[in-house]
Amino acid sequence: MDFTARKRKSIKPVEENPCSQYPHDLNMYNTPPTGEITLEEFETLAIHRLQLLRTLEQNSLKGHKIFSDEWKRCIKEELxxxxxxxxxxxxNGLDGxxxxxxxxxxxDHLSHYILRLAYCRSEDLRRWFINRELEWFKxxxxxxxxxxxxRFLESNKLIxxxxxxxxxxxxxxxxxxxTANMSDITIRTTNFFKVPFDxxxxxxxxxxxxxxxGYAYIPTSELIVCVQAKFRANLSEALSVANHRLPSLDDDRINTFLLNLYNSYTGKDYSTPNSEKEIDIRNLDNYSKKHFPLCMKHLHETLRASHHLKHDSRLQYGLFLKAIGVRFDDALEFWREEFTKIMDNDKFEKNYSYxxxxxxxxxxxxVNYSPFSCLKIIMGSVGAGDHHGxxxxHWDASLVKRKMMDCGVASEGIESILALVKxxxxxxxxxxxxxFTHSLQAPxxxxxxxxxxxxxxxxxxxGEKKKIV
Incomplete structure (x- = not known):
């Protein structure tokens, strides 16, 4: 990745010797990749790396002890x-x-360097990226x-x-x-290393x-601590250097993509309405009670109660309904039926049907507009009188607690949810x-x-086991 080149060149595949460039599953990322790749592969690699790092973070927040067998199993399943x-x-540690x-x-190598360009731009982004990369390395x-x-230590001159x-x-x-968590017998049969305590x-x-x-005596199992310390120091310095060199990256296509990457939704594309299971608009109240997330359930209940929603709320809810399989004719009739309870049909046709x-x-x-992802909803602004978000x-904790109680969530569940919110x-x-609303069945x-x-x-x-990707 050349930061200094100002002239754009034709795109050609990367030419590299994989045997010499990637001899180990582990990588300190000290050597930048060479050559060129297509813009499509650039974006795909970035999204895949972001999905990986988000998976690490989300599984840590689910309550699994980090680096436990259960934590690793969940990560493998999700990836x-x-x-x-x-x-x-x-x-898998094959090192094949x-x-x-x-x-x-x-x-792994290319995607790491691409995300460096996206996450070097602020202290918060750098901190998040370093923590996730340390988890992935360990x-x-x-x-x-x-x-x-x-072999890895020797090749990286970590003696x-x-x-x-x-x-x-x-x-x-x-x-x-x-020495913690080691028996007398284990200590006698384990190699120990003498390293500076700092x-x-x-x-x-x-x-x-x-x-x-001034020296610490560590068993082989703790050698990762030393290696991680060097990994963190090298990556922190590299991110700082990348941030200073960003002005040299003059491709607007890449700049725009990288600038918004940390806010990108990386899950399934719901832009195409569900044609397999069209929703009967007459059963929407029942669907809302049993199957809607809290944000959409609130919008539905507010619409039923006040017969009106502001523009951003209508957009968030309308695109959601479209994606779950509500047909256009049914959607238009649904909105007309509610709004004309407080206005005449001419006003609805003039101001809202469009x-x-x-x-x-x-x-x-x-344009085939996509429904809002959680990330887009979370990052959006919500003003007075709005019901989206x-x-x-965006809600006060007391309101969240009351809504949880109305939904039948037990007090223990409410407290665990509020702790995550906090x-x-x-x-x-x-x-x-x-x-907690599906009999403790996790998505x-x-x-x-x-x-x-x-x-x-x-x-x-x-009773279906549909794979969500």
Whole structure:
């Protein structure tokens, strides 16, 4: 990725030797990729990396202990559902030398550098990116055997030499008393490394290791702490450099894409209305009670009660109805029936019917508009008198609590949801709301879209196991 070139050149495939460039499943990302790739592959790799990192974050917030077997299993399942099999391959610790292995490592390498360009732009973005990349690095490191770890360390000039048996015998009692989560027998048979204590602050702070004369004595299992510290330092510096060089990136297509990437929705495309299961408009009240996410349920109830919604609320709700399978004729009649309870038909036709037709691509530019994702709803602004937006983001906590009680959520569930809301985990809160309103049945993935909520709810009600991607 050349930041300095000002003249655009014709696009040609990357030419590289995968055997020499990607010898390990692990990567310190010290060497930038060379050559050129198509804009389409650039965008695809970025989206796939973003899906990977968001999956790591969301599974950590679900309550699974990070790096536990359950946490790893959930990540593998979700990445498989998202059809990100190359990343799953890197989690298995195969460290193979086949074309599939090289292809997976190439995807990992290129996508990491692309996201650097998107996440180097602010302190908050850099912090989020570094934390997720550290999790991804450690996840792969833990899957490697000792031989592959040694090869990786050697190739990256990370030399950690075990202490001699004589030195180990001299401090054996101290190691036994100071090394956490290891039995006497395990300590006697495990290699220990002598490293400067400032490379393993977290272990020293938590009193997990023996320290003497400015050196920490760490077992092989804790070697990842040293490597991670170097990984963090290198990545932090690299992001700072990338941020300073961003003005040299003069391709508007890439700049626009990268600028908005962190706000991008990366889930299933709901822009095409559900033609398999058309919704009977007469049963919309019943659907609202049983299958709508809280944001859409609130809009429906408000419309029924006041017979009116402002423009942004109509847009958010109307596109949702379109995507769940409400036909155009039914939608137009539905909005007309409600609005004409407080106005005459001429006023509705003059001021409001065009919006319904426009949402269905019947007038204007004939665009097939996509329904709003959770991220778009969360990032939107909500003013006085508005009813759109995300309840978990835009409502007062007392109102959320009252609505949870009305929906039959138990007090323990309400408290867990409010704790997530307080920490800004709005989509995880919605996922928990789904569980508590569906007899503790979890959706296949974290809720990222109102239409995903509806689809998964319908699938549970009908006993279907439809894959959500």
């Amino acid at each position: 498989t559902k998202l059809e990100l099999k190359k990343f799953v391959r890197l989690m 030398q086949t074309d599939l292995d090289y292809s997976a490592r190439r995807t 996840l792969r490191f833990m899957a490697q055997n000792q031989n592959t770890i040694n 950690y030499v075990p202490i001699t048996e004589e030195e180990k015998d001299e401090i054996l009692n101290e190691l036994i008393m100071s 490379e393993v602050y977290s272990l020293v702070r938590n009193r997990r290791i023996f320290v003497k004369m 919006n319904v037709k426009h949402a269905y691509g019947k007038v204007g530019s004939m 995300c309840p978990f983001k 920490n800004g985990h709005f989509q995880i809160a919605c996922t928990k709301y789904f569980e 296949s993935t974290t809720i990222n879209h109102p239409n995903q909520f509806f689809e998964e709810s319908i699938n549970i009600a009908t």
